[in-house]
Amino acid sequence: xxxxxxxxxxxxxxxxxxxxxxxxxxxxxxxxxxxxxxxxxxxxxxxxxxxxxxxxxxxxxxxxxxxxxxxxxxxxxxxxxxxxxxxxxxxxxxxxxxxxxxxxxxxxxxxxxxxxxxxxxxxxxxxxxxxxxxxxxxxxxxxxxxxxxxxxxxxxxxxxxxxxxxxxxxxxxxxxxxxxxxxxxxxxxxxxxxxxxxxxxxxxxxxxxxxxxxxxxxxxxxxxxxxxxxxxxxxxxxxxxxxxxxxxxxxxxxxxxxxxxxxxxxxxxxxxxxxxxxxxxxxxxxxxxxxxxxxxxxxxxxxxxxxxxxxxxxxxxxxxxxxxxxxxxxxxxxxxxxxxxxxxxxxxxxxxxxxxxxxxxxxxxxxxxxxxxxxxxxxxxxxxxxxxxxxxxxxxxxxxxxxxxxxxxxxxxxxxxxxxxxxx
Amino acid sequence: xxxxxxxxxxxxxxxxxxxxxxxxxxxxxxxxxxxxxxxxxxxxxxxxxxxxxxxxxxxxxxxxxxxxxxxxxxxxxxxxxxxxxxxxxxxxxxxxxxxxxxxxxxxxxxxxxxxxxxxxxxxxxxxxxxxxxxxxxxxxxxxxxxxxxxxxxxxxxxxxxxxxxxxxxxxxxxxxxxxxxxxxxxxxxxxxxxxxxxxxxxxxxxxxxxxxxxxxxxxxxxxxxxxxxxxxxxxxxxxxxxxxxxxxxxxxxxxxxxxxxxxxxxxxxxxxxxxxxxxxxxxxxxxxxxxxxxxxxxxxxxxxxxxxxxxxxxxxxxxxx
Numbered sequence: 135x136x137x138x139x140x141x142x143x144x145x146x147x148x149x150x151x152x153x154x155x156x157x158x159x160x161x162x163x164x165x166x167x168x169x170x171x172x173x174x175x176x177x178x179x180x181x182x183x184x185x186x187x188x189x190x191x192x193x194x195x196x197x198x199x200x201x202x203x204x205x206x207x208x209x210x211x212x213x214x215x216x217x218x219x220x221x222x223x224x225x226x227x228x229x230x231x232x233x234x235x236x237x238x239x240x241x242x243x244x245x246x247x248x249x250x251x252x253x254x255x256x257x258x259x260x261x262x263x264x265x266x267x268x269x270x271x272x273x274x275x276x277x278x279x280x281x282x283x284x285x286x287x288x289x290x291x292x293x294x295x296x297x298x299x300x301x302x303x304x305x306x307x308x309x310x311x312x313x314x315x316x317x318x319x320x321x322x323x324x325x326x327x328x329x330x331x332x333x334x335x336x337x338x339x340x341x342x343x344x345x346x347x348x349x350x351x352x353x354x355x356x357x358x359x360x361x362x363x364x365x366x367x368x369x370x371x372x373x374x375x376x377x378x379x380x381x382x383x384x385x386x387x388x389x390x391x392x393x394x395x396x397x398x399x400x401x402x403x404x405x406x407x408x409x410x411x412x413x414x415x416x417x418x419x420x421x422x423x424x425x426x427x428x429x430x431x432x433x434x435x436x437x438x439x440x441x442x443x444x445x446x447x448x449x450x451x452x453x454x455x456x457x458x459x460x461x462x463x464x465x466x467x468x469x470x471x472x473x474x475x476x477x478x479x480x481x482x483x484x485x486x487x488x489x490x491x492x493x494x495x496x497x498x499x500x501x502x503x504x505x506x507x508x509x510x511x512x513x514x515x516x517x518x519x520x521x522x523x524x525x526x527x528x529x530x531x532x533x534x535x536x537x538x539x540x541x542x543x544x545x546x547x548x549x550x551x552x553x554x555x556x557x558x
Numbered sequence: 559x560x561x562x563x564x565x566x567x568x569x570x571x572x573x574x575x576x577x578x579x580x581x582x583x584x585x586x587x588x589x590x591x592x593x594x595x596x597x598x599x600x601x602x603x604x605x606x607x608x609x610x611x612x613x614x615x616x617x618x619x620x621x622x623x624x625x626x627x628x629x630x631x632x633x634x635x636x637x638x639x640x641x642x643x644x645x646x647x648x649x650x651x652x653x654x655x656x657x658x659x660x661x662x663x664x665x666x667x668x669x670x671x672x673x674x675x676x677x678x679x680x681x682x683x684x685x686x687x688x689x690x691x692x693x694x695x696x697x698x699x700x701x702x703x704x705x706x707x708x709x710x711x712x713x714x715x716x717x718x719x720x721x722x723x724x725x726x727x728x729x730x731x732x733x734x735x736x737x738x739x740x741x742x743x744x745x746x747x748x749x750x751x752x753x754x755x756x757x758x759x760x761x762x763x764x765x766x767x768x769x770x771x772x773x774x775x776x777x778x779x780x781x782x783x784x785x786x787x788x789x790x791x792x793x794x795x796x797x798x799x800x801x802x803x804x805x806x807x808x809x810x811x812x813x814x815x816x817x818x819x820x821x822x823x824x825x826x827x828x829x830x831x832x833x834x835x836x837x838x839x840x841x842x843x844x845x846x847x848x849x850x851x852x853x854x855x856x857x858x859x860x861x862x863x864x865x866x867x868x869x870x871x872x873x874x875x876x877x878x879x
Contacts, residue, residue: 205819207822207823207844211843211844214626214627214843214846215626215843217626217627218626218627235846236627238628239625239627239628242627381713383713384820384821385820386819386820387819387820388707388708388711388714389711389712389713389714392711392713392714393713393714398713522845525822528827529821529824529827529828530827532821532827533827533828536730536733536827537733538733538734538828539828554644554645554646555845
């Protein structure tokens, strides 16, 4: 009996074949064999689109497919999944807090020295560059920006509360963190409204980034539970919570985006990259803001790195982008456009940077303010679990701030949670 | 008409031959033996690759300390021992069970009542209602989570504004344990009630109208008809939906993930609404401990099997009753 191929069977076979080929990897867009196309993953809120557009304008034959994956941690998670066995992008932007875990596994990335990173690594701040160097000396990432620390405040709301509004006076007024809390209490008494957005990020995260040693000592041992500087920052945060000066809104939440234009808090601790977010979420408050020095002086929060995964299809094109767009001149340009501070100290004296006045922030000399914040910085060693430890401290403080946690046990709870999480 | 003479002359018989029987079993030609397997192969191949192998691999990974982008070391049952002593695991279990009950029970009850109402003979615009209750089911989960999270916001959410109008103070849904569970349960119930209603409705179509008419003639009101006609007729479907809601409800993941994004993967600073699947994801992709995450996956599997077994025993008892 001959096997009759019925029409339906033929159709089924064709459909199955099509489905199987559609599932095969490498058939989707991005790179492939074309040396002029590469895929770039960034997180949102950092405006990489502007840089990408500039680069494509300067090099019309190159096409960059930029994807803003989500928040910094979501991007890091997507990258982890991709590295573990999926399709990797050619270029990826990794935030500083997420970087240590990747630097611990340098085999997943191209050692940028093979493209010539050794020649340019001197352009960057050494303590920033050091974060991206693996144990064997491999350079995993090139820094794109650094945060610096300052405080953005609403001049008009300060005036209503009878507080000084000139940025020099304000900086003097809160030269220490305890003074900062006092100012907050004065504001709250005068207006009845919240002074700052929340204590964990605006106070604790800033104070704990001003230390000389953070959660790890210089040899790489975890000392988060024994470090008096960390404990001091934690206790400071508890005092700030007790003073009841915060709006208790988590940074980056929908509530924060809603509260910002309404002026439901007057002050927010702002690294340089946060200024752009204020500009975008509260455009109608232009000119009402100003920037003062952070209590305690120097410090840094944030900063990102560009890295090339090992299985990237077009690493050379990605490197060319890094080489050009992260040069001192381009980082300076990025600062002038978007406000994120360059990591290349050679431009810190550039008159364009020192003379930059941000109109949105009442003509504040943001270049000067943030580079000043970096000058007194004592760099601390970041270990592989710095992010996790910081998050647990933050969670413990958030819990107290929201009213469900007991301040007396908060430190012990945090330390216990950290031990459970990282096993040390 | 001439009577036909019927003679008993035996008709000449064909020479004796073995009776022709279709070959069966091993006697079938190769092509015919393989054909059935070929027809069902696509499903089993896909199931094997995307279902069975990953499932078995999970048990394997659970015995390791497995960094997805680094090394893998064999640790035996360490992950399970650690898991059983981990307060976060039990917290996630409690959250999962609580959210499951809060989302499943009201959802099924509402669906039951709605199906009864939509089945009413003289309902106007019946088709419109039947189609529109399915809209939540086809809405993107991520979009739903984001919108609901905004609605439940403590300071600027719609719900707290409405509560303020009636004089109740604002409730912090995300921060409180019960509030976050209610919020997620509302999201899940909103998504699935339409699907369940249509399932019940389809079953109700098979119930003869005369039963309802007879009941009306006998003087039974709506509630009595519901209790004595609708619910008993729907028994098999109710059992089915309970089983599927259980299996789905114990694995709720997307809503807790997207509702408290600022706390990253813990759904609240003290893991108020972290379900087991989210805890698994946090350990796997947040902490780079695939082995521990796999152990949690195994625990979840055991839990679901147990609950499904209980469901099965109860439903066998009910069916037999």
